[in-house]
Amino acid sequence: MTPLPFRWLFLLSALAVGGCSARAGTRPVVVELFQSQGCSSCPPANDNLAKVADRTDVIALNFAVTYWDGQGWKDTFAQPAFTARQWGYAHGFGRGNVFTPEVVVNGRHDGVGAGTADFARLLGAGRGDVAGPAVSLSPAKVTLGSGAKPATAADVWLVRYDPHVLQVPIRGGENGGRTLPHKDIVRELVRIGGWSGAAEALGLPAATRPGLVTAVLVQAPGGGPVLAAAKG
Numbered sequence: 001m002t003p004l005p006f007r008w009l010f011l012l013s014a015l016a017v018g019g020c021s022a023r024a025g026t027r028p029v030v031v032e033l034f035q036s037q038g039c040s041s042c043p044p045a046n047d048n049l050a051k052v053a054d055r056t057d058v059i060a061l062n063f064a065v066t067y068w069d070g071q072g073w074k075d076t077f078a079q080p081a082f083t084a085r086q087w088g089y090a091h092g093f094g095r096g097n098v099f100t101p102e103v104v105v106n107g108r109h110d111g112v113g114a115g116t117a118d119f120a121r122l123l124g125a126g127r128g129d130v131a132g133p134a135v136s137l138s139p140a141k142v143t144l145g146s147g148a149k150p151a152t153a154a155d156v157w158l159v160r161y162d163p164h165v166l167q168v169p170i171r172g173g174e175n176g177g178r179t180l181p182h183k184d185i186v187r188e189l190v191r192i193g194g195w196s197g198a199a200e201a202l203g204l205p206a207a208t209r210p211g212l213v214t215a216v217l218v219q220a221p222g223g224g225p226v227l228a229a230a231k232g
Contacts, residue, residue: 027106027131029123030217030226032061033113034086034102036068037075037182040174041114045101048119050165050183058123059215059231061161062184065100073173077185085189085223092223107219107226132218132227133195141203142192142216142230149197154227155219156195156202160188160212187212195227 033049035042046062053060064077065086083098090098093110103113105126113119132154134145144156166182187209193202195218204214215231 027129028057028059028229028231029126029129030059030061030106030229031123031126032063032085032104034063034065034082034098034104035100036065036078037168037170037175037180038068038071038073038173039100041112042101043175043178043180044114045103045112045119046180046182048113048116049103050181052123053163053184059217059229060184061159061186061215062182063186064182065098067098068100068173071173073170073176076168077182077187079189081189082186088223090223107224129225133199135216135218135228135230137204137214137216137230137232139204139232141201143201144195144199144218144228146199147197147227150195150220150227152221153194153196155191155221156193157217157219158188158190158192158204159186159215159217160207161186161215162211163213164211184213192216 033045035045049060049062052058063082064075065083066078066080067083069075069078086098089104101112101114102110103122104110105122106129108129109122109125111118111122113122133147136143162185166185167179168182169179170176213231217226218228219226
């Protein structure tokens, strides 16, 4: 259950040619889970995300939020930037609160995602979304193709996440005494530029730790739709 005042309780194939790319007109489904180690309702959503995490047509991103940290256990992966990202979606969806677990797909569809059927519904909704510009990733840069100019310049986000299953012993809070698996935990979230419709290449900063997977999201600002994405 979620602590007050947050009580109520997100297809492409990756092409490996000098990196990974998403062609215009195709897209991976970007599935973002907002959860906390202190939330007893979150493990089923974590399990659902882990089941699709290694699919080439999915970018699965696991964001640990901070607002559970005062409930008896401080999440070992949480960052304020991840909580701010979830609040951006709340505002984009016209809401005045956030909740866990929350699954957001392509920045357009959201739900709890703890039930198998609900998670499948969200994933299926994302497959029908229109793709934006082509995105090509190499170790040092991301190349964005041209496309229809958005009404407001889109943000280009660099996301780096851990593809391994991390077993976390929880020693307090609602999940105290349990060891919970976490996969695709996001470690870095950085805005690296913008996209206004013209083809563009942006440099990628070096990762702050080894073993992370890189993804790039082209997204309307303010918790808007994800227009295009790629992982490598």
